[in-house]
Amino acid sequence: MTEIFQVQKDSKINNDQSYEYLGNDISCNLGSTNVVNLMDSPDFGKSVRTMLRALTYVTNNSNIDVVPSVKNGNDMYHSVGLGAMNLHGYLAKNKIYYGSPEALEFTDIYFMLLNYWTLVESNNISIETGEKFYEFEKSKYADGTYFDMYLNEPDFSFKHKKVEELFKGIFIPKRTDWEELKAKVMEYGIYNGFRLAVAPTGSISYVNESTASIHPITQRIEERTEGKRGKVYYPAPYLSDETIPYYESAYDIDQRKIIDTYATAQKHVDQGLSMTLFMRSELPEGMYEWKVGSEYPTKKTTRDLNILRNYAWKKGIKSVYYIRTFTDDGDEVGANYCENCSI
Template structure:
C-alpha cells in the first residue's frame, strides 16, 4: 500500500499474500470445500431498500422508487444518500443502455458460482439514440429489442435474465409476469 492513510486503515488487518492464496488453492484442490458455493450476490430489490443501501450490482432503479406493499400501501424509497449535491451522480436504470448492466454482471459472473438476479430495466418507449439498431422514429420497445439484449447477455456468459421490468409512459412499472407483451 502506497498511501499512509491506507496503511493506517489496514494496519491491524491481515491481508493475504500470494503465498496464502496458493496455500488455499492447494488445500481446496486436496480437500475440497465444505460449502459448495463460495460467493453469491446480495442484496437486491426489497432487501436493499430495507437496509437503505444500493441493490448490489443493480443500478439505481429510480431516484425515488415507489413500492406497493399489500399491508401498508405505497412506500417510497429514495436512492441511498440522495441529496441536491448527489443528484447529478444518479442515472435511472431505465435510462441506461442495458448492455452496460449486462457487461457489469458478466464481469462478476466469472467469479460467482451461482446465477445472479440480472434484471433488465426497459422503457416502453426507448430514449432516442439509446440503441443503434433502432431506426429513427421507431422508439417503441419490442420483443425484438429484448431478444437482442438476451442474445447479447448469452454471448457475455450470463446464465439467465431474472426479470424484465418495463417502465411505461404513465409511470407504471410492470414485470414480465404482469405484462404479456413484455415476455420473450
C-alpha cells in the same frame, strides 16, 4: 430464483411410494453483504469469513425432514449463497457512474475478494471437521483447474487510481496467495459445494437503506404501497446535491451497462446472479446504435430484447431474472404480465 444453479439428481419412487434412491434438491440458504458496510469494515476478509461461517451454521442446522430430497442435498453439499446489495449506493456515494470502467473494476475486485475469502473459510472448515462436500474429488477444486482463471492472468494491478484508493488498506491476493490457496484446497478440500449467489434483495434492501442487489435504482425516491401503512417513500441512500447525477435510473441507461456489471461479477460467482433488465416502452433516442435510422427509432421491440439477451449470453450471463417495462402511462410491468417482454 434464478441465482441458484446446482446440479440435482431426482428422487426415484417405487409404486409403494418408497424411495428406490434418494435424490438431492436445492436448499436456498442465502445472505447478502452490504457493499458500503463491508468496504468500511476494519477487516474485509474477517467479515466475509464470518458471514460464510454464519451461513454454514444455517445449512448445518437446516434439518428439513419434511422434504427428504432437500435435506439430503443440504447434507451433501452444505450449500450457501453469499451475495451483495447496495452496489449503486456505494458507487454514487463515491461519485462513480454505474457501469463506468471504474465501476466495473470495483465490481471485479469486490467479487474476487468474496470468492477468495469464502474459499479460504470453506477450506478452514474442511480442515477443522475433516469433511468435504459430496464428490469433492470429482470437482475442479480437487484437480486445481478451478484456479486457472486467477493463475493464468498477470499478477493483479489496479487500472484506475480512484478504485485503488477505495481499496486502500484492504488485502488484495496476488498469484502467490492463489497458489497457496489452491494447494490447501487440493489437499484438504472445501466444505461448501456452493458458496456465492446474488439474490434480488428487493425487500431487505429497503430495511438496510441500501440499493437493491447490484443493479441500478429505478427511481431516486421510490414510492411503495405497504399494507395498512399506505404509501411509503424510500429515497436512494446518500442522496444529495452531489450524488444526484450518479443516480441515473435503470430505465434511462444503456442496458449493456447492467449486463457488463453482472458479467463482471459472474466470473467470480459459482452459482448465478438474479439480473433484471429495465426498459421503457419508448426508448431514449440514440441509446442503441442499431435503432439509429430505423423506422421506429425509440419504440421498444422484441428484436431489441433479443439483441440484449444475445449480448448477455456472450458475456457469460447465466440467466435473465426479469425484464421490466416502464410504459407511457407510468406503469411498471413485469415480464409475467407483458407478453411482448418475454422471449
